[in-house]
Amino acid sequence: MNILGISAHYHDSAAALIVDGVPVCAVQEERLSRRKSDASFPLSAIEWCLDHAGIQPDALDAVVFYERPMLKFDRILTCALRAFPQSWRAFPKAMKNSLGEKVWVRGIISSHLGVPGRKVLFTEHHQSHAAAAFLTAPTRHAAILTSDGVGEWATLTVGHGERRPNGATVITLLREIRFPHSLGMLYSTFTAYLGFKVNEDEYKVMGLAGYGRPTMVDKVRQVIRRTPDGAFALDLDYFEFHTTARRSYSSRFVELFGPARNPYEPIDLESAEGQRFADCAASVQRVLEDTLVDIARALQQETGLRDLCLGGGVALNGVANARVLAESGFDRVFVPPAPGDAGCALGAALYADRIHFGNTDRDVPDHPFWGPSVDGAELKRIAGEDGQFVDELDERTLIDRTADDLAAGRIVAWMEGALEFGPRALGHRSILAAPNSAGMRDRLNREIKYREQFRPFAPVVLIEAADRYFEFPAGGTRLARFMSGVFPVRPAWRERLQAVTHIDGTARVQALERDMAPRLYTLLEAYEKRSGMPVLLNTSLNLAGEPIVNRAVEGYSTFLRSGIDVLVADQTRVMKRGSLLMKRKEDVA
Amino acid sequence: MPVHRWIWRDADRCVQKLLRFGETEIDGGRDILRAAEVTSDSLLRRLFMVHATDEHRHGVLFRRRAATLLRALPRQAMPAFQADWLAPGGHGLDDLRVEEESDDTLLAFLHVSEKAAASRFTVYRDALQHDPATRAIFDDILHDEIFHMNYTLTQLVRISPEHHRWHLWRARLSRLWKGYLRLATAVAGVIGAVLLTVQYFIILPPFAFLAKRAQRRERPGWSPISPERNGSLKDEY
Numbered sequence: 001m002n003i004l005g006i007s008a009h010y011h012d013s014a015a016a017l018i019v020d021g022v023p024v025c026a027v028q029e030e031r032l033s034r035r036k037s038d039a040s041f042p043l044s045a046i047e048w049c050l051d052h053a054g055i056q057p058d059a060l061d062a063v064v065f066y067e068r069p070m071l072k073f074d075r076i077l078t079c080a081l082r083a084f085p086q087s088w089r090a091f092p093k094a095m096k097n098s099l100g101e102k103v104w105v106r107g108i109i110s111s112h113l114g115v116p117g118r119k120v121l122f123t124e125h126h127q128s129h130a131a132a133a134f135l136t137a138p139t140r141h142a143a144i145l146t147s148d149g150v151g152e153w154a155t156l157t158v159g160h161g162e163r164r165p166n167g168a169t170v171i172t173l174l175r176e177i178r179f180p181h182s183l184g185m186l187y188s189t190f191t192a193y194l195g196f197k198v199n200e201d202e203y204k205v206m207g208l209a210g211y212g213r214p215t216m217v218d219k220v221r222q223v224i225r226r227t228p229d230g231a232f233a234l235d236l237d238y239f240e241f242h243t244t245a246r247r248s249y250s251s252r253f254v255e256l257f258g259p260a261r262n263p264y265e266p267i268d269l270e271s272a273e274g275q276r277f278a279d280c281a282a283s284v285q286r287v288l289e290d291t292l293v294d295i296a297r298a299l300q301q302e303t304g305l306r307d308l309c310l311g312g313g314v315a316l317n318g319v320a321n322a323r324v325l326a327e328s329g330f331d332r333v334f335v336p337p338a339p340g341d342a343g344c345a346l347g348a349a350l351y352a353d354r355i356h357f358g359n360t361d362r363d364v365p366d367h368p369f370w371g372p373s374v375d376g377a378e379l380k381r382i383a384g385e386d387g388q389f390v391d392e393l394d395e396r397t398l399i400d401r402t403a404d405d406l407a408a409g410r411i412v413a414w415m416e417g418a419l420e421f422g423p424r425a426l427g428h429r430s431i432l433a434a435p436n437s438a439g440m441r442d443r444l445n446r447e448i449k450y451r452e453q454f455r456p457f458a459p460v461v462l463i464e465a466a467d468r469y470f471e472f473p474a475g476g477t478r479l480a481r482f483m484s485g486v487f488p489v490r491p492a493w494r495e496r497l498q499a500v501t502h503i504d505g506t507a508r509v510q511a512l513e514r515d516m517a518p519r520l521y522t523l524l525e526a527y528e529k530r531s532g533m534p535v536l537l538n539t540s541l542n543l544a545g546e547p548i549v550n551r552a553v554e555g556y557s558t559f560l561r562s563g564i565d566v567l568v569a570d571q572t573r574v575m576k577r578g579s580l581l582m583k584r585k586e587d588v589a
Numbered sequence: 590m591p592v593h594r595w596i597w598r599d600a601d602r603c604v605q606k607l608l609r610f611g612e613t614e615i616d617g618g619r620d621i622l623r624a625a626e627v628t629s630d631s632l633l634r635r636l637f638m639v640h641a642t643d644e645h646r647h648g649v650l651f652r653r654r655a656a657t658l659l660r661a662l663p664r665q666a667m668p669a670f671q672a673d674w675l676a677p678g679g680h681g682l683d684d685l686r687v688e689e690e691s692d693d694t695l696l697a698f699l700h701v702s703e704k705a706a707a708s709r710f711t712v713y714r715d716a717l718q719h720d721p722a723t724r725a726i727f728d729d730i731l732h733d734e735i736f737h738m739n740y741t742l743t744q745l746v747r748i749s750p751e752h753h754r755w756h757l758w759r760a761r762l763s764r765l766w767k768g769y770l771r772l773a774t775a776v777a778g779v780i781g782a783v784l785l786t787v788q789y790f791i792i793l794p795p796f797a798f799l800a801k802r803a804q805r806r807e808r809p810g811w812s813p814i815s816p817e818r819n820g821s822l823k824d825e826y
Contacts, residue, residue: 034619172816175813177812227811230811
């Protein structure tokens, strides 16, 4: 049975294909269109998935959309009615936005793919999150918690999933918290208030929080209060996201927290104003964590289960995930590599396969590498045309040379195999560097990532050595499989891991097993022989404002435009040779 | 010219314009970078890469200048009215699908766009006599635009010696057509917004009353999910 899952229209659209119950490919549209967080209908992603699997659209048994568009429209219309007459400005925009394309999903899918309308199915948004979290996790029976900004109406759901011995699968969502009361919207509102982009820059708030103290927790608790049944409710007087598209927070919010940050001004953490923003970030982060931990703890007590599957955009908050693991009573916490809306494409397809069609459960390979493969020959050709130093090396030599480069302080762009599905670069489209000095972190920020000084870089470590350098609670290395948790760096190693240790002594670590990325694993071993530590800095191969690269030519253009010293794609290695860009400009001018 | 002088003398409008230019340049740069990644012509790839880097730099220059001017402005509750109902066009490569263009049509498009941008930026530069810092940015960018105009034309002639004039005319006509489409879309958008606003105030009040009454009955906190909701996937509701 061939089932295509699609997520689209809000942010980070994607497609995923499962054949006979097993995923064969999945990719975000942005990785093919090269437009970050591309929300358009993922036609390129769909075409690539079908090509990759070698099937025609008419061979699809179902196409599953990740949410119910009319239910979502119901929420948008109802919110406009509830906010009458303040919503008069937002109403025409919301209607034009929804009625233009977003509610006609069945027709759009039918016309693009030529499949009959009856083959188009719809899951609920949080069902898709739940399925993406539970059905990809190596667990038989687990509690499920999903949380994001908003789906149709739900913003947070709890439930449980079970793989039964007879092969049947059950996912039961028990209850939900409904819009506008939303942890995701709370965090996004602070993201906007702190001058960052909503739905894109939430992780910057988490990074900034490390520099602050949670001195405004009481104020944050004024805007989000706990309800007697253990849920929460936002005080809507402080928000405007439910009435207008112009601004997320109200004037009262500004009265409470002070003037919002000008997005075009850098944050100066030495100034009182900069510290206020950091404290604000730390405070909302603390409240988010406390709320999630409380809800997860209550869920553990209610279900008595040992495993928890977390889904939804809020599950990208590694600090909160680590606290949930440490404090909620669950032994293991599973977060998929793509817990956000992109992952819903895979979740929706799996949900339809296991629940709607009742197919027998199959294990889902426990890795994030579902995208297009890189072609080293393409890199060899284009870099050769530019007169770069290009080598095609055997495996052993390539690993040795790369380890030498890293030990010598060079920055290496590392491309191998299939592209990651999800927002993290987990070793197939990564920038690697020595993790020891703060100078390396500053160089990466200055010459490659062009980003704020307060944002940390992540380490990748061999799983066998992970405990030596990082303080994992029980079950922590599982959370670190896909870089989903933030854990303390052991004090004895912080000096030698400066480039990957955040200001608060933590790191969003990836604990690597050989099976998941064997080449990177071997590279870490080779690096250990040279440096004494099987730890590398691992950040995504992209520049600011661009999606993670997919093809070798995109890696090459990133390499040319930044301070990366070496580019590796499969067996091809390129060393940078001067500034070809400027030379060419002078020639032609 | 007097209109431009008036616009650029208004600090708030000046900031908004610079920010918008910044966005347009950076977006355009991304599209040109994409062109560099999809072309099979190695010389063009390198030139597009240079061009994309320039556009990105222009975007950063505009943004930095806007940020500096913004710092000098008093905090305002409401930004000044901007005629933003018309989608930005011209220098930005909006509605261009780089992957679907051939090298020659893309070069012709770029040449025409760069030429138009250069003439517009010249007007802006001349209107900025009172603001030497912003004027210097336009001067700097105009220098790059000349290079962009030259290389796009040179390369177009190289790869399409027989048909380069035809490509240029097609690009001009396409630009005109896109301009018309932008205007038509904007007018349709305004008409749509007016009609929807009228409906909002005429049709919605009784439904708004009912919705508000229903909302008052809702209790915040957990809502149970009925087992039927985990059932059929055929409904869009």
